[in-house]
Amino acid sequence: MATPLSAARFLAALRAEGVKVVEVGNWRTHNRNHVGRWGPVHGVMIHHTVTKGTAATVRICRDGYSGLPGPLCHGVIAKDGTVHLVGYGRANHAGSGDDDVLAAVIAERNLPADNEANTDGNARFYGFECENLGDGKDPWPAAQVDAIVRASAALIRAHGWGKAGNTSVIGHSEWQPGKVDPRGPGIGMNDIRRRVAARLKSPPNRLLDTDGDAPARSYVVQPGDTLTEIAATHGTTAPDLARLNALTDPDHIEAGQILELG
Incomplete structure (x- = not known):
């Protein structure tokens, strides 16, 4: 409810x-x-x-x-x-x-x-x-x-x-x-x-194939996310994510934005 x-x-x-x-x-x-x-x-x-x-x-x-x-x-x-x-x-x-x-x-x-x-x-x-x-x-x-x-x-x-x-x-x-x-x-x-x-046993950004075992390497930004937190969750760094996604301002990401994780 x-x-x-x-x-x-x-x-x-x-x-x-x-x-x-x-x-x-x-x-x-x-x-x-x-x-x-x-x-x-x-x-x-x-x-x-x-x-x-x-x-x-x-x-x-x-x-x-x-x-x-x-x-x-x-x-x-x-x-x-x-x-x-x-x-x-x-x-x-x-x-x-x-x-x-x-x-x-x-x-x-x-x-x-x-x-x-x-x-x-x-x-x-x-x-x-x-x-x-x-x-x-x-x-x-x-x-x-x-x-x-x-x-x-x-x-x-x-x-x-x-x-x-x-x-x-x-x-x-x-x-x-x-x-x-x-x-x-x-x-x-x-x-x-x-x-x-x-x-539901996996995070929402862990995209699974029809067999349920193939992770995708992208992430959809959620409200309140920061680049540093996303990087830490996915085993990378904020500077690396910024370079990979050509972010001119790493401190500015928006909900719904798709980030490549490498």
């Missing part, structure tokens, strides 16, 4: 986890806050779109359609693993779901079967729509699944969730009776939760 991150912190958390992000228009202020509350938030919900083609999928998720205004999520996860940010705040993604499931998410315990729809999920979950036909045949590329894991881990880490074993990420099918998403070969929420839990 938490106050939603600011849009800036949301973006910084995704980038710190190695998520490739595309910002779509006025996503930071595009929301449904005028019709209902946004927060407190308790977790992350994963969906599939039943659409084909990234451009069309992003447009639908941003604008919505007749009877369901957009945004339909906070981010669209494309087949190539890119996350397109389309809205921030209340979004039409979760709908009503089971209060017993929500209680389990908050307590970070195993989820019960969802059998009723009596609780507003749009106020309580971050939502990611994933480009997939949802027919049980359309594949989920490794890059897309990895982006789901990274995006979920980023928000769970930012809020300090996941400490009781459950990683606070659920599928739409686990929230609302009758829903089946995310569905298809190469996707499973138990596997997503296992992989998120594994990521």
Whole structure:
């Protein structure tokens, strides 16, 4: 349970986890806050779109359609693993779901079967729509699944969730009776939760490949970071980092800035 991150912190958390992000228009202020509350938030919900083609999928998720205004999520996860940010705040993604499931998410315990729809999920979950036909045949590329894991881990880490074993990420099918998403070969929420839990054991800048063992040599600056602290954490020196990144003023780094570590 938490106050939603600011849009800036949301973006910084995704980038710190190695998520490739595309910002779509006025996503930071595009929301449904005028019709209902946004927060407190308790977790992350994963969906599939039943659409084909990234451009069309992003447009639908941003604008919505007749009877369901957009945004339909906070981010669209494309087949190539890119996350397109389309809205921030209340979004039409979760709908009503089971209060017993929500209680389990908050307590970070195993989820019960969802059998009723009596609780507003749009106020309580971050939502990611994933480009997939949802027919049980359309594949989920490794890059897309990895982006789901990274995006979920980023928000769970930012809020300090996941400490009781459950990683606070659920599928739409686990929230609302009758829903089946995310569905298809190469996707499973138990596997997503296992992989998120594994990521949370490493610092956010330790970017892992799909096997979970290959560190990347870059770092996304977080609010309050100093070059000296970053260097000490990564076994180098501030002057070396300044030279490597062509920093004219080593005392001036900004949150969200990507530093090469060598």
